[in-house]
Amino acid sequence: MLALQSRHTLVPVSSPLPSTIDLVPGTLILGIESSCDETSAAVVRDGHEVLSNVVASQLIHSNYGGVVPELASREHLRAIVPVVREAMQRAGVTYSDLAAVAVTEGPGLAGALLVGISFAKALAFGADLPLIAVNHLEGHIHAVLMQTSSEPWALDPGPLLALVVSGGHTHLYLATRTPRQTWHYRNVGKTLDDAAGEAFDKVAKLLGLPYPGGPWIDALAPHGDPKAVPFTFAQIKTKATGNTAPKLRRELAALKDPILNSAALNSAALNSAA
Amino acid sequence: MKGTGFSPSIHAHPEAGALAPEGIFDTRFDLSFSGIKTAVRRYVELHNMHPTIEARAAALRAANLIHAKPSNPEALAAALTLFDTETLNLIASFQAAVTQTLTRKTLAAAKHFGARGLLVSGGVAANSELRRRLSAEAARHHLPIAFPTIALSTDNAAMIAAAAWPKFLARQFAPDTLEPTPQLRLG
Numbered sequence: 009m010l011a012l013q014s015r016h017t018l019v020p021v022s023s024p025l026p027s028t029i030d031l032v033p034g035t036l037i038l039g040i041e042s043s044c045d046e047t048s049a050a051v052v053r054d055g056h057e058v059l060s061n062v063v064a065s066q067l068i069h070s071n072y073g074g075v076v077p078e079l080a081s082r083e084h085l086r087a088i089v090p091v092v093r094e095a096m097q098r099a100g101v102t103y104s105d106l107a108a109v110a111v112t113e114g115p116g117l118a119g120a121l122l123v124g125i126s127f128a129k130a131l132a133f134g135a136d137l138p139l140i141a142v143n144h145l146e147g148h149i150h151a152v153l154m155q156t157s158s159e160p161w162a163l164d165p166g167p168l169l170a171l172v173v174s175g176g177h178t179h180l181y182l183a184t185r186t187p188r189q190t191w192h193y194r195n196v197g198k199t200l201d202d203a204a205g206e207a208f209d210k211v212a213k214l215l216g217l218p219y220p221g222g223p224w225i226d227a228l229a230p231h232g233d234p235k236a237v238p239f240t241f242a243q244i245k246t247k248a249t250g251n252t253a254p255k256l257r258r259e260l261a262a263l264k265d266p267i268l269n270s271a272a273l274n275s276a277a278l279n280s281a282a
Numbered sequence: 283m284k285g286t287g288f289s290p291s292i293h294a295h296p297e298a299g300a301l302a303p304e305g306i307f308d309t310r311f312d313l314s315f316s317g318i319k320t321a322v323r324r325y326v327e328l329h330n331m332h333p334t335i336e337a338r339a340a341a342l343r344a345a346n347l348i349h350a351k352p353s354n355p356e357a358l359a360a361a362l363t364l365f366d367t368e369t370l371n372l373i374a375s376f377q378a379a380v381t382q383t384l385t386r387k388t389l390a391a392a393k394h395f396g397a398r399g400l401l402v403s404g405g406v407a408a409n410s411e412l413r414r415r416l417s418a419e420a421a422r423h424h425l426p427i428a429f430p431t432i433a434l435s436t437d438n439a440a441m442i443a444a445a446a447w448p449k450f451l452a453r454q455f456a457p458d459t460l461e462p463t464p465q466l467r468l469g
Contacts, residue, residue: 037450039443048439055447061433061440070349095439110446113456114466121462129460140446141456144437145468148403151430151441161399161426169397171388173412174404174436178384180311180391181469183401190448195469197311197391204380205406207315211322211376215369216339218348218361225373226409227352231362232374237325239318239379 035107036099038131040092042124043116043144044176045075047087051099051106056154060098064091070219074209081119088127103135113141115176146193148172149183153191169196175205175222311391313383322376329368338364377411385415392425399426408435 034054041048050061066083069075096102111128114121132139149170156162167182170193180197202210205222212221217228326332341364342348350357384406392400400420406412407429420427434441449455 035447035450037443037446039439039441039446041437041439041442044437046437048437048442050439050443052440052443052447055444055450058440061438063433063436063438067349108446108450108455110442110449111456111460112442113460114463116462116464118462118464121464125460125462129458133458138450138455139458139460140449140454141460142442142445142449143466143468144442147441147445149401150445150447151403151434151438152401152428154441154444155430155434156401156428159426159428162428164398166398167395168399168401169388169392169395170401170403171384171407171416172404173384173402173406175406177404178313178315178406179468180388182395182397188448188452190452190454193469195467196395197313197387199313199315200309201314201316202319204313204315204384205404207319207380208377208406208409210319211373214323214326214335215373216335216342218342218350218352222405222409224352224361225377226411227358228362228365228370229374229377229411231365232367232370232372234374234378236371237375239321239375 036101036105037108037110037140038092038095038106039142040088040109040111040124040128041144041147042084042088042120043112043114044120045069045080045083047084047091047124049088049092049095051095051101052154056157058154059101060095062091062095062098073213073219075117077117077119080117081123084120084123088123092127092131103131103137106135106137108132108138108140109135110140110142112144112147115144145172145177145179145181146191148174148177149181149191149193153183167194173204175209176203178203178205311387311394313387315380318376318379322372325372331369334366334369338369377409381409381412381415384412385419388416389419389423389425393423397425399428402427402429403435403441405436408432 034057036059037052037055039050039052045066046063047066048061048063051059053059064087066080068079068083109128109132111124112121113125128139131137149172152170153162162168165185167184170181170183172179172181178199179195182194182196184192184194186192208222208225209220212225213219217224326335342361345360347357347361350361352358352361388400391397400416402412402416413429417427429435
């Protein structure tokens with residue numbers, strides 16, 4: 009396991025491994041991902057050892073300040089063949105070395121998903137390999153599990169809490185290992201409106217930051233005072249209305265719970281503006 | 283969906299989430315980020331920041347920084363000269379509010395459901411303040427926590443192949459009729 013750790017960080021593997029099956033023991037799965045604006049292919053051995061992980065990010069969307077679905081589909085079409093070829097080459101394997109092809113079935117942009125799925129189906133049919141459909145959100149959870157699954161606490165039968173937070177998703181899941189060693193998920197929290205990353209993107213666009221804006225906000229934030237603008241969640245209705253309406257009084261009482269509700273957050277708008 | 287967090291049935295059954303069968307409507311650990319985005323917009327409008335923002339966007343374009351990455355220290359240093367204190371404070375406050383909310387909610391849910399550890403993933407898991415806050419809070423609650431490497435935080439195919447592994451072992455294969463499911467849910 010330890011010897012394999014270094015591979016986890018990689019995107020490219022510099023020296024391709026020989027392609028004979030004797031030197032590539034274990035089971036190889038080719039993964040294909042095309043749900044949003046990255047075309048990606050990867051070869052992973054035994055579910056945790058990344059032999060290659062090629063990601064082509066679509067730069068075209070920077071001209072628009074956000075992902076344009078139709079353009080994303082076209083970019084996936086352009087990229088899918090070279091990206092898969094590159095992933096196979098970097099892993100130093102051929103299609104006959106693979107045990108299965110895995111592909112993102114959703115959630116995501118319909119046209120973008122279709123490119124990856126069509127390619128994966130054709131490849132699985134042509135190479136006579138089984139096809140495995142993967143939920144993109146489960147994929148995100150396994151991005152962490154694949155690096156931690158051998159640690160004692162991750163082997164504990166108790167549930168793990170997974171926060172999946174991106175430009176398209178903000179979900180809390182309870183992940184539990186089943187007796188069959190598959191995973192069972194229970195969605196225990198989600199965003200009621202925008203994803204957290206979407207808020208980062210929109211605020212970055214509003215403030216005229218380069219695209220994609222999330223990393224820029226992260227890099228610029230240490231240069232400002234995080235207490236300068238009070239984006240507080242609970243007090244504002246009292247300030248704005250005097251808390252006279254019964255409905256607001258109920259809401260404020262409820263806010264003592266660890267619930268963050270969109271009405272209260274919207275109030276933060278008034279608060280910070282005042 | 284807005285405001286449903288306070289439906290009376292939830293208060294009538296405070297332990298609903300722990301005892302109820304799965305799928306029961308429970309919003310205790312739900313989040314919202316559209317309000318804070320509007321809050322920033324209102325702040326920008328009320329403080330008349332639009333002229334500065336447009337001037338800065340033009341300057342970033344002129345300096346060819348619009349496609350630059352902040353991981354490049356020269357690009358970041360050059361960009362920083364174009365930002366005033368007011369904007370930097372707004373950015374810092376926004377990020378603090380979002381990461382604090384995510385941290386609180388995650389820890390509250392972990393505590394409520396008796397989670398043995400925390401897994402954090404997705405593009406925003408690359409955010410350094412979120413990592414710092416979550417790590418600190420997890421340590422305070424003696425909960426192990428794991429993040430993927432930055433390359434595995436954002437969308438990639440290695441995580442798809444990894445998630446396929448238990449399905450492969452369990453022989454859970456997709457039919458030839460597989461089609462995209464844009465609104466696919468998990469759990």
